[in-house]
Amino acid sequence: MTSTLQHKSNTTLSTPYHIPALVEECIEGLLLKPGGVYVDVTFGGGGHSEHILHTCPDCSLIAFDQDPDAALKAKKITHQNFTFIESNFRFIKNHLKAIGIHQIDGLLADLGVSSHQIDTPERGFSTRFAAPLDMRMDKENQCTAAHILNTYPEKKLQHIFSQFGEVRNAKTLASVIEEYRKHSTISTTEQFIKILSPLAPKGREYKYYAQVFQALRIEVNQELEALKDLLTQSAELLVPGGRLLVISYHSLEDRMVKNFIAKGTFGEEIKKDIYGNFYKPFHAVNKKPIEPSEYEIQNNPRVRSAKLRIAEKI
Numbered sequence: 001m002t003s004t005l006q007h008k009s010n011t012t013l014s015t016p017y018h019i020p021a022l023v024e025e026c027i028e029g030l031l032l033k034p035g036g037v038y039v040d041v042t043f044g045g046g047g048h049s050e051h052i053l054h055t056c057p058d059c060s061l062i063a064f065d066q067d068p069d070a071a072l073k074a075k076k077i078t079h080q081n082f083t084f085i086e087s088n089f090r091f092i093k094n095h096l097k098a099i100g101i102h103q104i105d106g107l108l109a110d111l112g113v114s115s116h117q118i119d120t121p122e123r124g125f126s127t128r129f130a131a132p133l134d135m136r137m138d139k140e141n142q143c144t145a146a147h148i149l150n151t152y153p154e155k156k157l158q159h160i161f162s163q164f165g166e167v168r169n170a171k172t173l174a175s176v177i178e179e180y181r182k183h184s185t186i187s188t189t190e191q192f193i194k195i196l197s198p199l200a201p202k203g204r205e206y207k208y209y210a211q212v213f214q215a216l217r218i219e220v221n222q223e224l225e226a227l228k229d230l231l232t233q234s235a236e237l238l239v240p241g242g243r244l245l246v247i248s249y250h251s252l253e254d255r256m257v258k259n260f261i262a263k264g265t266f267g268e269e270i271k272k273d274i275y276g277n278f279y280k281p282f283h284a285v286n287k288k289p290i291e292p293s294e295y296e297i298q299n300n301p302r303v304r305s306a307k308l309r310i311a312e313k314i
Contacts, residue, residue, distance in 0.1 A: 019115060020047030021247055021303040025290050026108055027055050029245050029310040034058035036105035039096070039237075041089035041230060043070050044114040046077055052108075053079045062096065062104075064089045066138040069116060088138065090229035093237060103239045109230060112249040113137070113217065115302060125217065127209040130190040135213075135220045145216040149186045154178040164224075164252065165215030173199055173212070214250065227253060231260045235281035238313040244282060247308045254289065254307050261311040282311035 020026075026048060030038060036059050040049045043065035052061055060081045063074060066088045074084035085095050089109065096102070117137070118126050124134035124145060133146040148160070154174045161170035176195060177186070186192055193209060200208040218224060234244050244261075248254040256266055263270045264280045273279045289307035297304045 019300045019302075020044070020051070021110060021300070021306045022290065022292060022296070022308050023048065023051050025308055026245055026247075027051055029285065029308070030106040030108065030243050032056035032059055033105065036060070037062070037101060037103070038106040038108070039064070039092065039104050040108050041092060042108075042110045043074055043084065044110065045070070045116060046073050048108055048110060049077065049082070053077070053082060057081070062099075062101065064092065064095070067114075067117070068139060069120075070114075088226055090226040092230060093233045096237065102237075104237050104242060105239055106243045106245070107234050107238060108245045109227075110247045111223070111227065111253050118302075124189055125213070127189065127193060127206065127213055130188060133187060133189055133192060133216075135217045137221045141220070143220055145220055146185075146187050148216060148219055149177060149192070150181055160219050161212060161215045163215075164218040165211040165213075166251075167208070167211050167215065169199055218252075224252060224256065227256060228266060231257065231266075235264070235313070240313050242313040243285070244311045244313070245308065247306050249305045249307075254309070257309050258289075261309060281314060283314055285310040285312055 030052070032038065032052065032055055034056060036056070038052060038059055038061050040052065040061060040063040043049055043063040046063075049061060049063045052059065057079070058081070060083075061079070062083045062085060064085050064087055065071065065074070066086065068086065071084065071086045077084075083099065087095055096104070113125050117123050121129035121131045122134070123136075124131045133144060133149065135145040136143070148157070152160070154177075157177060158170045158174035161167040161173055167173060173196070176199065180186065180195055186195070196209055196212060197205065238244060246257045248257055259266055261282045261284050264282070270278050270280065286309065289309050291308075292303045292306055
């Protein structure tokens with residue numbers, strides 16, 4: 001499902017749905033200006049969007065989120081310059097074109113899973129609750145974590161756990177899953193934790209569970225492919241001097257963002273244009289990622305792994 005909702009007049013959104021990370025740093029980094037066009041591609045609970053509109057009420061803000069729960073939260077923002085688009089951000093260029101926007105002044109992405117998604121048991125994102133193995137950010141997505149565990153070939157499971165979760169015993173884990181599913185379907189988080197428990201390093205069980213769940217979540221939602229699409233399109237959409245801000249929560253995302261800002265690619269080689277000149281659309285505003293203060297971490301422990309990179313379009 002893809003829909004566009006436009007809202008009129010003014011209101012604010014302040015709920016514990018999701019506490020946004022590095023808000024002050026993001027507002028400062030966007031260099032907001034009256035009349036500018038900005039995009040928040042990860043609306044979530046609306047925290048970043050609310051602060052952008054409060055700081056610069058004369059800006060135009062377009063927000064994206066594929067989660068229908070986020071779409072419900074977006075209805076509470078009725079600022080005249082706010083537009084919400086219920087879609088995966090990997091389709092940003094087409095959606096903006098459809099509403100007559102071809103260039104923007106700033107783009108903010110706060111990656112990962114929201115607190116609301118983690119804390120809603122039936123979504124299956126958390127290791128803390130007994131729930132169906134779902135993990136879909138877009139509920140119309142046909143691929144769930146259970147589908148992956150019960151149908152993916154053993155070698156593909158190994159690749160997912162190794163590459164997306166950096167699980168050291170990925171081969172053993174994939175083999176154990178292969179044997180288990182020969183006589184039983186894996187359908188709940190509680191059931192899956194029981195499978196994982198004997199394989200988890202002593203004293204580091206919860207970190208191990210988190211790594212495995214992260215790997216499944218990334219595969220379910222095709223998060224890294226979506227991020228590649230977003231970054232590539234951001235280079236086309238941002239005006240010269242426009243700002244790209246990305247908050248990541250694990251090394252896979254951060255490495256991808258870092259490489260793209262530094263080289264304009266996702267690999268080691270720097271891309272060249274048709275004339276043989278190096279193509280590098282951005283320069284880094286901060287050489288090292290900005291991290292939350294101790295004060296912010298104390299008030300919101302879930303931001304402890306957040307890393308913010310800011311780049312400016314050349």
